[in-house]
Amino acid sequence: MHFNGKQEWALCQILYRNFSHEQTLDNSRDNYIDLQQNEFIHYYAEDFAYRDIPNSPLRVQAVLQKVNIVLQLHSKSISDFDLPELLPETNSRELSLLLLEELNYYIISKDIAKISTLNEAQYIIFDAVMKLIDLRSGGILFVDGPTGSGKMYLYECLFIYLRVRQLIALAVAFSGITILLLHGGCTVHLRFKIPISILDGNSTCNIDKENDSAKLLKEVV
Numbered sequence: 001m002h003f004n005g006k007q008e009w010a011l012c013q014i015l016y017r018n019f020s021h022e023q024t025l026d027n028s029r030d031n032y033i034d035l036q037q038n039e040f041i042h043y044y045a046e047d048f049a050y051r052d053i054p055n056s057p058l059r060v061q062a063v064l065q066k067v068n069i070v071l072q073l074h075s076k077s078i079s080d081f082d083l084p085e086l087l088p089e090t091n092s093r094e095l096s097l098l099l100l101e102e103l104n105y106y107i108i109s110k111d112i113a114k115i116s117t118l119n120e121a122q123y124i125i126f127d128a129v130m131k132l133i134d135l136r137s138g139g140i141l142f143v144d145g146p147t148g149s150g151k152m153y154l155y156e157c158l159f160i161y162l163r164v165r166q167l168i169a170l171a172v173a174f175s176g177i178t179i180l181l182l183h184g185g186c187t188v189h190l191r192f193k194i195p196i197s198i199l200d201g202n203s204t205c206n207i208d209k210e211n212d213s214a215k216l217l218k219e220v221v
């Protein structure tokens, strides 16, 4: 059974809250053993972190991150248990929830297969965007085309490809209707904290450099 990101997250919270219940963490031997068995991690990696990511260690890291967050609520952490190591670069102590959300999209093989169905024009743009991203040189690309020419389809494929690679790409649009078409979409105003009144000459995006939004924006490819 597969779940979407929000359902999955909710289920993880419930399950891992149970795992991190005081009784489990203290000395109830049976539960404690369950939690220590690495098989449990792989089981949940399949159930809760399955993203068609061909990289099993990454899936395990995704589960460990989620478990760690709940454990932290109980003043414990992954390192208190005999579980695979949570790598520093994926340690949820450093990754904000916003970032974790962006790293945990539910992508199935059907989505990935879409990329191979891009038509020639779409593929040229897809390729250009990927080259720019791989160069990490930054840049602005503007895609235009008549209604129904497949712009949104192209954007979907770009997001799928980047998210499978565990890269951060934020889907934003000016209208609430448009964001419904983009998985994980968010209005520009919400994402960049643009004040509603932008005409007074002094308005700025209200993002503190230390907060989670700023950390997320810094990770964007």
Ligand SMILES: Nc1ncnc2c1ncn2[C@@H]1O[C@H](COP(=O)(O)OP(=O)(O)OP(=O)(O)O)[C@@H](O)[C@H]1O
Pocket (backbone or CB within 6 Å): 117, 118, 119, 122, 145, 146, 147, 148, 149, 150, 151, 152, 153, 154
């Ligand atoms: N390469 C493709 N293979 C199969 N279906 C495609 C492809 N490209 C686009 N489509 C389909 O064509 C339809 C129109 O595509 P899409 O909505 O992406 O166009 P658009 O340019 O974003 O349109 P609009 O400007 O009206 O928003 C959609 O049903 C989409 O699924």
